[in-house]
Amino acid sequence: MSKNLVIVESPTKAKTIGKILGPDFSVVSSMGHIIDLPQKELGVDIDNKFKPKYVVIPTRKKLLTQLRKEAKLKEKIYVATDPDREGEAIGWQIKEKVFKGKDVLRVSFHEITPHAVGEAFKAAREFDANMIEAQVGRRILDRIVGYFLSPLLWKKLARGLSAGRVQSVALKLIVERERQIQAFTSSEYWEVVAELFKPKVFGESKFCAKLEKIDHKKAEIKTKDDAESIVSQLKDKEFKVLEIKQTEKKRYAPAPFITSTMQQEAFNKLRFNASKTMLVAQQLYEGIDIGGDNPIGLITYMRTDSPNTAPEAIIEVREHIGRIFGKDFVPEKPNVFKAKKSAQQAHEAIRPSYVSRSPESLKDFLNHDQFRLYELIYNRFLASQMKPAEFLATTVDIAADKYLFVANGSHLLFEGFLAAYNKTEEEEKEGEEDEKEKTKNVIPPLAQGEVLGLDKLTPSQHFTKPPPRFSDSSLIKALEEEGIGRPSTYAPIIYTLILRDYVRRIKGYLNPTELGFKVSDMLVEYFPKIIDVRFTAIMEEKLDEIEEGKLKRIEVLKEFYAPFKESLDFAQANIKKEVITTDQFCDKCGKSLIVKWGRRGKFLSCSDFPTCKNSKSITSGVKCPAENCGGELIERRSKRGFFFGCSNFPKCTFTSRTLPQEKE
Ligand SMILES: [Zn+2]
Ligand SMILES: [Zn+2]
Incomplete structure (x- = not known):
């Protein structure tokens, strides 16, 4: 029976750490957040200092009971969630909701190696209240925006739509770029x-x-x-x-990867989108089975904006470069890279945990995607501590x-x-x-x-060419340059825009949809300040300052809420349903048909709704490829994003992400 309980957020990580800590520790996974703001209400008491009302996520109730039972017989409880705001907050929630009143310590490390984990347990500490405040602050801001904007979008465009704070700014950039492209005349x-x-x-x-x-x-x-x-x-x-x-x-060596540069290069070199890059990086970080009986962590933590490298890793990589490429390639002193202002000094760049484990030596244990991303991270790290290239x-x-x-x-x-x-x-x-x-x-x-x-x-x-559409890579670069978004948010921003079908990724480039244009235009018209690039960047900075202990959460929320409330009141009083006419007529009553968006996508509705309930799908004109079907393919939306479905649904269940080539 182990004496200590360690809680992490994922099962793979639990396994990797379990192997390192040995039989005195029992390591269990919380499967992510345990509590959150409630689903069906605002969950923020605006008049009472924006107090959040956290509730246990319904699907986590059983787990919570299990954790409490586990804890009863343990001497010590440790929380070893990821080393950032999100991880700190998940850990804090666990301490508050599961082990209230018990002594719970926080351990954090940037790589899952015996050395790093060992050191972290020696330095087990109290929770970082400022970091938690910053995370709660962001959550409340985003909740307020999402909760109040969605009904306005329903009123103007269609039920079921939603808009987020930082995503809306990104959508605006994509829409503005598309308009520049449309207005461009080539010469x-x-x-x-x-x-x-x-x-x-x-x-x-x-x-x-x-x-x-x-x-x-x-x-x-x-x-x-x-x-x-x-x-x-x-x-x-x-x-x-x-x-x-x-x-x-001279061309100087590039810095080792941080989240944004890794996402950009993985797109440029491997054509990975940002979400895929993060998914694969997480697998490498949490641990891969490389032939022993348990997995080992291969890279440092993948959400970071610091280009710093641990001194031990620099010594190791310099020796390795000398051995592989020759002494001439090792600079006299280690290369040093400057972090952005907002970067957390204690964090580290993304690098291999063991320089001795070359990509080739791991080829048999990694799948194709893991291998290619590991190779990219590995080579970039070697390069970062090498001499500049010289040209004449x-x-x-x-x-x-x-x-x-x-x-x-x-x-x-x-x-x-x-x-x-x-x-x-x-x-x-x-x-x-x-x-x-x-x-x-x-x-x-x-x-x-x-x-x-x-x-x-x-x-x-x-x-002459129009400006190019954004790709995952160039959008992340733009967001980073504008000071919007943080290592944990770049990939979710793009993912969410695609999920809501405001943007479609076509051949790697981000194209706004008609719906995306409409949502963005509505926000620009009624909430210009809230989706202003500069204002959003300032809000991000203020959240950072909460984390540094320089600002109080309440001050930041107040500063945001005042202009937001003003726009909100005006919009609620003035916003009107947008009617998009067509030149088609209802085959039941003869009145004109108008375009509407519903839960499942765009369709034609009788303008005399609700008196006449006739509606019609808008087909792509492409025949359904299913045998003996004869239906046509229709654009649809679901919770998982955009797709093409068959007009004969539910009789025919054909679906496709892209339009199949029409056969003669
Ligand atoms: Zn009608
Ligand atoms: Zn069909």
């Missing part, structure tokens, strides 16, 4: 590239130069005729080297009459961190693409005044 332009060579060494010396200036002004070529006339004028001109500039450039950048100005051509080349002098962590083709940043082009352009040794041979002049047509 044509042309480029002229010359392929040049040193007359005596034709083959090996060929390189490219782009026409940049005409008569000292930026070359702006609008039409094919203009481009062709330039080409014909240039045919017999002398191409002469005007100036050669060479500079040595060459720029050559070449004159041909009044035309100025520029050749750019880049030559790698020292690989540095690129030996461990290479940028791949899928990189989203445009600057990186440029760098690649330059590396491909090998410029031979040239002298000022040297006359070059002209092999080819190629005009090419281009069009």
Whole structure:
């Protein structure tokens, strides 16, 4: 019979920690939160200092009784939930609701290794009241917004809709971007590239130069005729080297991952969406069975905004880099990375728990996704403590009459961190693409005044492009830059918008739906301040300040509630149902049909509702692929998000996330 009880929030974590702690400790899982605000009411007493009314989650009642029984025979109780606000709050709830009056200690660690867990138990402490205050503050803010906004959306658009505080700001960014794309008109332009060579060494010396200036002004070529006339004028001109500039450039090692950069890179390199990245990272953190009898934790905690690395891990990785890549790749002093203002200093970056466990050595124990994410985290961590890459950048100005051509080349002098962590083709940043082009352009040794041979002049047509739609990666980057959202919220923000069918992820990019446009427009019209980017960023900062003990929860809630209440009162008095007309008519009474949204998606309703209850689905026009069905596919919404269903439902239960290609 073990003497101590340890509570964590997930069964895998319980198993991993159980193995480390041994037979004196019995480790059980709380399966997440045990108490929460009630489902069917506000649960916040606004007039009484915004006091929250927490209740036991109905499905957790049995577990609660079990935990109390377990605790009776134990000497000590420890709560070892995740090391952040959420974990602190879950732990506190357990202490308050399950073991009220008992001595319960908090232990927190950033990786599940024998060393980290051992140290954490030695440093077992009281709960961090400020951290809990910040979490409760966020929960109350979000509840107030969700609770009061939803009925307004029902009044204006459709029952069952809801809107969240930070998600609505993200939705606004996505909708604004879509409008920029819609308003964009593409214009044509042309480029002229010359392929040049040193007359005596034709083959090996060929390189490219782009026409940049005409008569000292930026070359702006609008039409094919203009481009062709330039080409014909240039045919017999002398191409002469005007100036050669060479500079040595360093590219410094990237910081090890924090949540936001891991989500961005996992999207760019592996095409993982943010939720998938977090799910797989959690598996690696909580423990993977690698052939022993119990799982072991492979990475540090995945929700963090601190790029710090534990000193022991730095010593270990420097030795490892020296062994694998050579001493030349190890910088004299460890690389140090600056954290953002809001970052928690005590936290750590996401890194492998054991540098000695290479991705290859774990290949047989990880599934494909786990392997690829582990490899990314592992290599990024190695790179973070390596020397910079060094390049020799060459720029050559070449004159041909009044035309100025520029050749750019880049030559790698020292690989540095690129030996461990290479940028791949899928990189989203445009600057990186440029760098690649330059590396491909090998410029031979040239002298000022040297006359070059002209092999080819190629005009090419281009069009200006609209700004790109957001991807998971670029949206997280934008949210982070604006100061909205925190490590624990990036993935849920995107997930929730998709679940509500305000946004659809198509080929990796986030497209607002018609409903998304409408919800966003309504919020912008009636709650401009609440979904203002700057205001939301300030609220996030204030929540951080509660955690640092600099602000009281009540002050932050008051500051938010005053402008919110003002907008709310105005909206409640003025908001009207939006009617979307169509050119179709009711086949029962002949009146016009209007568009409505219901629990299951968009449909056509008789404008004389409720007198005439006739309604019609809106079909996609695509036939149901189920055999002998003959129905058509219809856009539907469910609790799990958007899908296509069959018009013959419930007779036919075909569903699909995408529209199947119509067969002839
Ligand atoms: Zn009708
Ligand atoms: Zn069907």
